[in-house]
Amino acid sequence: MYGEVAIAVNSAFNYLILSFADKVCRRPAGKRRLLAAAVAGAFPVVLFGGAIVPAAAAFMAMTVIAFGLHRNAALKGAGATLTAALFAGGLLTVVNPSGFGIGGTAAVFTSCLFASGGLHLLAVRWRGAEDDAAAADFRVETEIELFGKNIPISAFADSGNACTEPLSGAPVHFISYRAVKEQLPREIRAALENLPKDGVPDLSVFPAEFRSALRPIRLQTVGGSAWAVGFRVSSWAFRGPENVRLGGYIVFTENAAEYPLGADAILHRSSLIHLKERGSTDADRS
Structure with a gap:
């Protein structure tokens, strides 16, 4: 039972991160493809832990499934995914639900809410910066x-x-x-x-x-x-x-x-x- 819950939680966070990358890369991959990539990225981490090799395998699986094998699309998608992961991780370190006395399932939902809101704001700023660069x-x-x-x-x-x-x-x-x-x-x-x-x-x-x-x-x-x-x-x-x-x-x-x-x-x-x-x-x- 614990394994299924861990995969579900990891998949949810992976989906948020991949959705951000999908938005800023302006190459719509489709919700089903993003969901498949999120689940594929969750399995190695849950089954083999957070060591470097499983984490790298999970990251590669997510980016390839979500953005394909085209070099430019894959590199841009991987960069945006890594940026989103670091941003969300840093955000949840600073704004940790446990610091507000929230635990259990509520903490998971609250973390997803914080991560989703933060990544949305980051996506708006990211695309705004790209538009300004193009307008220049x-x-x-x-x-x-x-x-x-x-x-x-x-x-x-x-x-x-x-x-x-x-x-x-x-x-x-x-x-x-x-x-x-x-x-x-x-x-x-x-x-x-x-x-x-x-x-x-x-x-x-x-x-x-x-x-x-x-x-x-x-x-x-x-x-x-x-x-x-x-x-x-x-x-x-x-x-x-x-x-x-x-x-x-x-x-x-x-x-x-x-x-x-x-x-x-x-x-x-x-x-x-x-x-x-x-x-x-x-x-x-x-």
Whole structure:
């Protein structure tokens, strides 16, 4: 009876650990496969104890059954499984149910609950870190000319930004007003800050010498639609040896809280092709 209970408890913890690895590796193995791997990993440890050889055999059995024999998948799965095992073990050492006066079956369930919650939080942080690392490839340093001044701008190329100027179809980019406010002419700042929040913007409030470069831009958002003033780009380039220049229109936004990675501008998705070309060039140079 004790052996069956020990196998069940070990299988439960193995399943939690493998579920974490399955999530962060983004290669769904299926619940049945994970369960089979968890049980297979429990048998050597229960039957032969926690010596190095049985533990290594259990670990190999779990990772092979759960993630297969493909080299990259197996290595990534093994790394995530080992990380989860160390994390869960450390967590239950610090937050031990026996320290709260819990014993027996209740202690097993409480330990599973603590391990499950901790691994869930770790998985969220893990995937968030991976997403940030991937997003960093779409962040670029640029320099834009605004009303005769060259201003450095950190920009993020957003594949979800498909906004275009309706007449020409030119791409529309977004720049945080806060980031460039002090560089803009006083007349432009006054006109922008006094524009009505609703309706088509009145371009006549802007100085006459700038009106030819202005267009009303209709924006589609999750909350509905709105109008904004688009300024035609005169000169905007990536900073670096590449001679990559951006065109289209820019819209100044009041709130930059949603800009990823601390960027001050959101580029149109058409700029992604330039980043891919730049990445290929960097790879060729290395």
